[in-house]
Amino acid sequence: MPTFIEKNCAYCSKIVKAGWADKRFCNTVCRSAHHNNSNQEIKKELYRNAAVIKKNELLLRDFFEINKTKDVDRRTVLDLGIDAKYYSKRIFSAHKKLEIIQMVQMCIVIIEDNNFQILPYESACNL
Numbered sequence: 001m002p003t004f005i006e007k008n009c010a011y012c013s014k015i016v017k018a019g020w021a022d023k024r025f026c027n028t029v030c031r032s033a034h035h036n037n038s039n040q041e042i043k044k045e046l047y048r049n050a051a052v053i054k055k056n057e058l059l060l061r062d063f064f065e066i067n068k069t070k071d072v073d074r075r076t077v078l079d080l081g082i083d084a085k086y087y088s089k090r091i092f093s094a095h096k097k098l099e100i101i102q103m104v105q106m107c108i109v110i111i112e113d114n115n116f117q118i119l120p121y122e123s124a125c126n127l
């Protein structure tokens with residue numbers, strides 16, 4: 001015998017009239033609408049993350065082009081407005097095995113705790 005428990009649809013909140021205990025939606029329209037909404041949230045978050053990475057990339061490019069230096073300390077990186085929680089990947093340089101935070105083409109190389117270099121990807125990888 002199916003167990004009937006009265007509960008509300010996870011999408012429209014109407015009472016789910018009949019079904020198994022694990023039935024969450026009143027019909028297939030509500031079920032797919034709910035899952036589309038979940039996917040929309042994931043997509044929105046991905047777009048937000050990509051937007052921060054892109055902003056970080058542009059800030060690093062500007063710094064590198066304008067200042068003509070690659071050496072920076074932590075304060076300088078933060079003052080640029082970089083949000084270092086967002087990056088494309090963390091990798092290690094080929095020779096010195098330094099940690100590299102890659103945005104897109106630009107990278108932050110961690111030389112020491114308060115000593116960084118801002119470099120294009122190819123240069124960073126060859127350290």
Ligand SMILES: [Zn+2]
Pocket residue numbers: 009010011012013014025026027030
């Ligand atoms: Zn519903």
